[in-house]
Amino acid sequence: MAKSTAQTAALLEQYCERLQPMLDWLARYGADPQGGVSRLLYTPEWVAAQSALAQYMTEHGLDAFYDQAGNLTGRLLGTEPSLPAIATGSHIDTVIMGGKYDGAYGVVAAVLALAYLKEAYGPPKRTLEALSLAEEEGSRFPLTYWGSGNITGKYTVQELPHVQDRNGITLAEAIQAAGFGAASPYVSGRREPGAYIELHIEQGCVLERSEQQIGVVTGIVGQRRIEVRVTGESNHAGTTPMSWRSDSLACAAEMITTVRRTALAEGDPLVATVGHIQPFPGVSNVIAGETMFTLDIRHLDSQRLDEYTERLRSELAAMAAREGMTLFWQENLRAEPVLMNANMIDELQQICEQNGIRSRQMPSGAGHDAQVFGIMCPSAMIFVPSRDGISHNPMEYTAPEELIQGFRVLTQWLYQTAY
Amino acid sequence: MAKSTAQTAALLEQYCERLQPMLDWLARYGADPQGGVSRLLYTPEWVAAQSALAQYMTEHGLDAFYDQAGNLTGRLLGTEPSLPAIATGSHIDTVIMGGKYDGAYGVVAAVLALAYLKEAYGPPKRTLEALSLAEEEGSRFPLTYWGSGNITGKYTVQELPHVQDRNGITLAEAIQAAGFGAASPYVSGRREPGAYIELHIEQGCVLERSEQQIGVVTGIVGQRRIEVRVTGESNHAGTTPMSWRSDSLACAAEMITTVRRTALAEGDPLVATVGHIQPFPGVSNVIAGETMFTLDIRHLDSQRLDEYTERLRSELAAMAAREGMTLFWQENLRAEPVLMNANMIDELQQICEQNGIRSRQMPSGAGHDAQVFGIMCPSAMIFVPSRDGISHNPMEYTAPEELIQGFRVLTQWLYQTAY
Numbered sequence: 142m143a144k145s146t147a148q149t150a151a152l153l154e155q156y157c158e159r160l161q162p163m164l165d166w167l168a169r170y171g172a173d174p175q176g177g178v179s180r181l182l183y184t185p186e187w188v189a190a191q192s193a194l195a196q197y198m199t200e201h202g203l204d205a206f207y208d209q210a211g212n213l214t215g216r217l218l219g220t221e222p223s224l225p226a227i228a229t230g231s232h233i234d235t236v237i238m239g240g241k242y243d244g245a246y247g248v249v250a251a252v253l254a255l256a257y258l259k260e261a262y263g264p265p266k267r268t269l270e271a272l273s274l275a276e277e278e279g280s281r282f283p284l285t286y287w288g289s290g291n292i293t294g295k296y297t298v299q300e301l302p303h304v305q306d307r308n309g310i311t312l313a314e315a316i317q318a319a320g321f322g323a324a325s326p327y328v329s330g331r332r333e334p335g336a337y338i339e340l341h342i343e344q345g346c347v348l349e350r351s352e353q354q355i356g357v358v359t360g361i362v363g364q365r366r367i368e369v370r371v372t373g374e375s376n377h378a379g380t381t382p383m384s385w386r387s388d389s390l391a392c393a394a395e396m397i398t399t400v401r402r403t404a405l406a407e408g409d410p411l412v413a414t415v416g417h418i419q420p421f422p423g424v425s426n427v428i429a430g431e432t433m434f435t436l437d438i439r440h441l442d443s444q445r446l447d448e449y450t451e452r453l454r455s456e457l458a459a460m461a462a463r464e465g466m467t468l469f470w471q472e473n474l475r476a477e478p479v480l481m482n483a484n485m486i487d488e489l490q491q492i493c494e495q496n497g498i499r500s501r502q503m504p505s506g507a508g509h510d511a512q513v514f515g516i517m518c519p520s521a522m523i524f525v526p527s528r529d530g531i532s533h534n535p536m537e538y539t540a541p542e543e544l545i546q547g548f549r550v551l552t553q554w555l556y557q558t559a560y
Numbered sequence: 561m562a563k564s565t566a567q568t569a570a571l572l573e574q575y576c577e578r579l580q581p582m583l584d585w586l587a588r589y590g591a592d593p594q595g596g597v598s599r600l601l602y603t604p605e606w607v608a609a610q611s612a613l614a615q616y617m618t619e620h621g622l623d624a625f626y627d628q629a630g631n632l633t634g635r636l637l638g639t640e641p642s643l644p645a646i647a648t649g650s651h652i653d654t655v656i657m658g659g660k661y662d663g664a665y666g667v668v669a670a671v672l673a674l675a676y677l678k679e680a681y682g683p684p685k686r687t688l689e690a691l692s693l694a695e696e697e698g699s700r701f702p703l704t705y706w707g708s709g710n711i712t713g714k715y716t717v718q719e720l721p722h723v724q725d726r727n728g729i730t731l732a733e734a735i736q737a738a739g740f741g742a743a744s745p746y747v748s749g750r751r752e753p754g755a756y757i758e759l760h761i762e763q764g765c766v767l768e769r770s771e772q773q774i775g776v777v778t779g780i781v782g783q784r785r786i787e788v789r790v791t792g793e794s795n796h797a798g799t800t801p802m803s804w805r806s807d808s809l810a811c812a813a814e815m816i817t818t819v820r821r822t823a824l825a826e827g828d829p830l831v832a833t834v835g836h837i838q839p840f841p842g843v844s845n846v847i848a849g850e851t852m853f854t855l856d857i858r859h860l861d862s863q864r865l866d867e868y869t870e871r872l873r874s875e876l877a878a879m880a881a882r883e884g885m886t887l888f889w890q891e892n893l894r895a896e897p898v899l900m901n902a903n904m905i906d907e908l909q910q911i912c913e914q915n916g917i918r919s920r921q922m923p924s925g926a927g928h929d930a931q932v933f934g935i936m937c938p939s940a941m942i943f944v945p946s947r948d949g950i951s952h953n954p955m956e957y958t959a960p961e962e963l964i965q966g967f968r969v970l971t972q973w974l975y976q977t978a979y
Contacts, residue, residue, distance in 0.1 A: 345799025362798065366844055376949055378833035378856045379781065379925030380764025383824050390834055391820045397813035405802045414797035415809055417842045425785055425835045425854035435844035437797045506798030530795055 149261040153552065156257040157545040163249045164544070167194070168241035177535030178245075180235045181281040181306075183211065183319035190233055194252065194273050201256035203271065208330035209298040210291035211275040211321040217255045219268035219559065225335020225518075227559055229254065229551065230272025232288055232510060236280045240537020246525075246544060247340045248273045254552045258559075265559035270334065277510050281306045281315070289513035291330040298323050298330070336558070337514035338485065338521045340551045342539050344507050346530030354546045355500035356524030357489045360441050360481050361512040362410060362504050365450050366474035367436040369457065371396070373466045375422065375430025390420045390429040392464050396457050397434065403456070404438075407449055410504045413438045441478050441504040479512040482519035485554075489521060492553050498546060507532075521554075523547050568680040572971065575676040576964040582668045583963070586613070587660035596954030597664075599654045600700040600725075602630065602738035609652055613671065613692050620675035622690065627749035628717040629710035630694040630740040636674045638687035638978065644754020644937075646978055648673065648970065649691030651707055651929060655699045659956020665944075665963060666759045667692045673971045677978075684978035689753065696929050700725045700734070708932035710749035717742050717749070755977070756933035757904065757940045759970045761958050763926050765949030773965045774919035775943030776908045779860045780931040781829060781923050782897035784869050786855040789888035790815070790880055794841065794849025809839045809848040811883050815876050816853065822875070823857075826868055829923045832857045860897050860923040897923075898931040901938035904973075908940060911972050917965060926951075940973075942966050 144152070170190035171180030180186045191213050198205035198215030205215050213233070219226070231247025251271035258265065274288030282304050290296040298321075302313035316322040343349075348356050373387035397415045404413035414437040420429035438453075440446035454470055461468040486502065493500035505511075505522060514520045525547040528538040563571070589609035590599030599605045610632050617624035617634030624634050632652070638645070650666025670690035677684065693707030701723050709715040717740075721732035735741040762768075767775050792806035816834045823832035833856045839848035857872075859865035873889055880887040905921065912919035924930075924941060933939045944966040947957040 343799065344796055345801075346795075346804060347799070347801065350804065364798070376765075377763055377926060377951065378835055379783070379831065379858050379927075380762065380766070380951075381831070381925070381949060382764075382766065382828050383820070383831055384828075385765060385769065388820070388833075390837065391816060394813040394816035394820075394834075397810060398817060401802070401807070401810045401813075409801050409803075412798065412800070412802055414807075414845070414847055415813075416797055416839065416844045416846050416848055418809065418837055418839060420835065420837060423836045426833070426856050427835050428833055429835055437845050439798050506800070507796060508798075530800060532796060532799075 144261055152261050153257060156253050157548060159253055160249065160544050160548055161541040163253065164241055164245060167245050167249060171235065173238055173535065175238065175535055177238045178235045178241050179237050179239065180233065181237070182234050182276040182287065183315040187234060188319050191273060194248070198252060198271065202259050203255055207321065207327045208291065209321055209323055209325055209327045210288060210330045211319060212288050212291065212330050213273040215252055215255060215271040217259050217265060217269040219265045221266045222268060224267040226268035226270050227336045227338070227555065228270040228272050228334035229338045229340070229555065230274060231339050231341055232274040232277035234276045234278055234280065236278050236533045238535060239533050240535055242342045242537050242539055243344065243532055244277060246342055246539070250340045250548045250551055254548065254555055257552060258556060262556065262560055267335070267559040269555060269559050274510055282312050285508065286510060286513045289510040292332060293513050293517045294331055295513060334514070334518055336485070336519045337511060338523070338551065338554065339509060339511045340523045340547050341509060342532065342537070343524040343527045344530070344532035345527065347503055348524060348526040349528065349530065351501060353499045353501045354526070354543065355493050355498050355550055356503045357486055357493070357500055358481050358505050358522035358524060359486060359502050360504055361479045361509060361515070362439040362441050362506050363443050363446050363478035364474060364476040365438045365446065365472060367438070368433060368471045368473055369396070369436055370431060370433045370469035371461055371466050372431045372469070373464065376428040378426045378428055381428060386428055387465060388428050389432040389466060392461060392466055393418065393432040393434055396460055399456055399460065400436065400453065403453060411440045411445070411449055412506060413453070439506055443478050479515040481511070481515060481521050485519055485521035489523060489550060489554055492550050496549070498550065523550055563680055571680050572676060575672050576967060578672055579668065579963050579967055580960040582672065583660055583664060586664050586668060590654065592657055592954065594657065594954050596657045597654045597660050598656050598658065599652065600656070601653050601695040601706065602734040606653060607738050610692060613667070617671060617690065621678050622674055626740065626746045627710065628740055628742055628744055628746045629707060629749045630738060631707050631710060631749050632692040634671055634674060634690040636678055636684060636688040638684050640685045641687060643686040645687035645689050646755045646757070646974065647689040647691050647753035648757045648974065649693060650758050650760055651693040651696035653695045653697055653699065655697045655952045657954060658952050659954060661761045661956050661958055662763065662951055663696060665761055665958070669759045669967045669970055673967065673974055676971060677975060681975070681979055686754070686978040688974060688978050693929055701731050704927065705929060705932045708929040711751060712932050712936045713750055714932060753933070753937055755904070755938045756930060757942070757970065757973065758928060758930045759942045759966050760928060761951065761956070762943040762946045763949070763951035764946065766922055767943060767945040768947065768949065770920060772918045772920045773945070773962060774912050774917050774969055775922045776905055776912070776919055777900050777924050777941035777943060778905060778921050779897050779899040779923055780928060780934070781858040781860050781925055782862050782865050783893060783895040784857045784865065784891060785893035786857070787852060787890045787892055788815070788855055788876065789850060789852045790885050791850045791888070792883065792885045795847040797845045797847055800847060805847055806884060807847050808851040808885060811880060811885055812837065812851040812853055815879055818875055818879065819855065819872065822872060829925070830859045830864070830868055831925060832872070858925055862897050898934040900930070900934060900940045904938055904940035908942060908969060908973055911969050915968070917969065942969055
């Protein structure tokens, strides 16, 4: 018997109240003494967390099943199974000494959303799937997006079996010990959902500083990682007059200033960061003959990203030449931007407006599973604020009412799309 | 029977020709396979080199004796022993993988000069001493100027017996193994020469670039070593817009540019060097929350050194404040300038002019034993060019004719001062 609007509204409130306790419950799997969470792929803590979630799904009427990579799905079968399924979720793994929101929030919200929808409205027309993806961070093995990658075909479950974690355990050993892998009783992860939507903390301070409650993500930025080396001449810091020096660190310092100046001039959403620098020999009383520094450049528009990067390269090369130094430039990573689905962006924006939720559209500067799904099917992301922009840290925090706001938007979008 | 001027001139030529072979001979003690020299304090190579030099001294009529620190003196007794002795020499130890000129040139030249003077003119009025000082570099134990310091009272031979080398051998063990120390049959090193003069390679490129043959050293610069830390805020390199960053490395980069700009504006002989920098966490995709860098500032004038350093500190503090960051500033080393004796500088300058030798007065940007003697007795230094300014390296090189020019100036000054 269908519930009244008042009844479903009251039920939604009950589910909203479960968000924070369920996040705290999940954070006990891999809890660090320092207050954070370390839940690395295929560790006993990780296995226990997935098992507990599977049990929760089953108890709430979802059809829970694993795939060979260890991705956990809680399925709410639709009445029109020929329609493409809608998946929502995030990743269950954390970085070492991470927080309790990154990934976990999207998983918990997905499970609660489907449980609520089933209880409030019964089965949907389109099948709904809550995903607890095996891995996204790359913190145990150097395989970021392992979970979503096994669904989209970026990886197969037999990929790189010999890659080792810091204790020398191979991926093949770890996956077997966790009870998964190609020889396990589980199905292959490969499939193509009709849509993917991910709720996640922002991991930045844009929403907080602009006093918005929800960020509707326009896309995940593309990224270039470059290693730069400036070579001058090493000399004695005492016996070499200032005007005769070929000081690679002094030259690199001016280049770093140029990076900041040009990135500010280019404007949002471009960001350019020098996070690491290493002079050689790196001794206080020796002029550095060579200096290496890293460049991390991101933009939502691939062409503007390339244009900025190429202009910067020219400018740094000219600076090196003016000082008689040589510039080495090596691109070590190239990730293209992935745009979120325009219709889904519009629908999410409308939901916010209809409900009086302060929202803005924004790119994601960080990587997410949605960028892996986004090249396969219509995808979207919803951000909630991160206090002080802190993430990957035990201090990671989002207030319960902000978590609830994101959950409401997700739930309403799932309802209006699947029912 | 006194020799004629022609005879002494011919004899001097013979001694000049011995310089390079004797340097090559000494370089065999501690020769590296790569072509350099590693002759660390109290090692078997070091002991063998001092023994060989002692034998050479004895064979050339000098009274050779050690002190408890292992300093070797070759004495040519004056006919008026009440007059203060004149000492000349340098250090016998090298850095690890050093060259064959640093220190060794001054030692070899001292021994040859006294041998020549004795053979050409017989005993002087004032006693002359050729010093092969035990240690200057601080490459085995952290005790720079150990040799001259034991003579001037900067150290006693029982100083810091427990200080260890990288193999865990204590100074007390090393000194005893080499046959020296307070329990050895040797005398204490403590004494006060009437003057000290040191011949040394420049270890810089000033003479070479200005096409001078001899540098008459005006003084050894004072030095400040400072550790600077800039603290901003660590954040995600992807999710933090450029205009909201508190990037300590970007701020430090502007400071390094300020160091170079202000040091160039101040002009010679001031030098200011940032040789090392370390951002934290120092990861390519994280904005550095804190950045440490070193400052090495030198000047011959203590007051101008302090004034520059204080101005720089104010300027960097203002830069940090403008960006809302904090500046930590810690002076880790403070060495005052030591001026060389004005009369000796004049006399050396005149010798150069009378002999048509291209010379210039210049400060020493590097430390030398002369700065230890210089606070005790009238002291002077003579520099010869270093090819490409390279030192502390197997590539260290000075042409034989340039070595000879320095030897001539030293010998003439010793002759006119002691006879």
